[in-house]
Amino acid sequence: MAGRPRNAYLDTRLLDATWSLLTSDGYDALTLTNVAAQAGAHRTDVYRRWSSKAHLVVDTLEANLPPISDVDTGSLRSDIRAVVADFAASWSSPWIDGLMGLAADVQRDPDAELAFRQMAERRGAPVSRCIARALDRGELTTMPDLPLLGDLIEGPLMHRRMVGRQLLTPEYLDAVAAIAYRVMIEGKPAR
Amino acid sequence: MAGRPRNAYLDTRLLDATWSLLTSDGYDALTLTNVAAQAGAHRTDVYRRWSSKAHLVVDTLEANLPPISDVDTGSLRSDIRAVVADFAASWSSPWIDGLMGLAADVQRDPDAELAFRQMAERRGAPVSRCIARALDRGELTTMPDLPLLGDLIEGPLMHRRMVGRQLLTPEYLDAVAAIAYRVMIEGKPAR
DNA sequence: TAGTTTCGCTACAACTTGTAGCGGATTGGG
């Protein structure tokens, strides 16, 4: 048996309000009070749905971040370049600064942590599919170290944005893609 | 003319208390109230010295983080490996998780931002000195792209710890060092 | 109709941050 059905429209209003406030004010200035106010709801409505601010924001990102493309461009080289460009698009938004705070909060809420991990995995999946296609084509003969590859693609972008606080230029993205490509083709360098 | 001199011992007590609480409870659980209490001082004493919690923690890190070694090991290859190992030592501590929160807070306090940037530059300097030595030796003939190199060394470590939440194994560090080394020796791959 | 769940709303306790202000202590300059 079931009681009064949950108002799905309220979910989307809360997610939209979160996305709006996140992109305008940043993660740190985002409060559940403001989210509820902008959604025309109450703070308790948020607590009934999400375990924390971090969890709410992860779901908002999941719904609003530009996707990582997963199309066969014909060669591993251009596939990787496309994926790098897509990651860069996400990392280039000005409000991404505040996501350091999200990463911090995620570590304190198991629900948010799970949601975040699933999102990260989903967004990383196109890389392994590029590789699967390259293996099919015969461009690659051995399976590369996938976790290392992920760190090698997203890590420099993340570091440059977060620590160096520089823009991601096309030349920079080319360099990162080329390095990742070479590591895949030639394998990890011997010691 | 001068008034009553500042109690330097109080500074060190506050920094020590901060380091102690930071390493035991993490950045997020660190409050100025607790710091003052553990130092046998008052919250206002902290505000009189630092502009924010972030600023206080940056100064504490500066005083306590294991340094990045800057010794001539004889070859660029082993120099890089030593630097990577030192960075990894800092990134491997369990309480480093909370430093995402620090990175977030730093963006909101100009004083803390400046202190953080200076610390990051000081800790990154050994890399450029490795390269200077390699140029002297003739191991390198052209100057590598320094910012890219920094991202290529610290970025994957950071990403693996923060996003992948995996340990930094010796094999992993070898791989990262080898990739950085190859990029330096062979230059950025052509498009 | 009875039972269950959500909804809108108010309220509360606890904590953190940042600032203000006071009397007293300590120092150097005049």
Next chain:
DNA sequence: CCCAATCCGCTACAAGTTGTAGCGAAACTA
């Protein structure tokens, strides 16, 4: 020697955020 300046210890306060509790009313199902 006195005075101005500065630091110290301490109390107090305003403002904001978090998380939880609870209530009557609405909406749906069996």
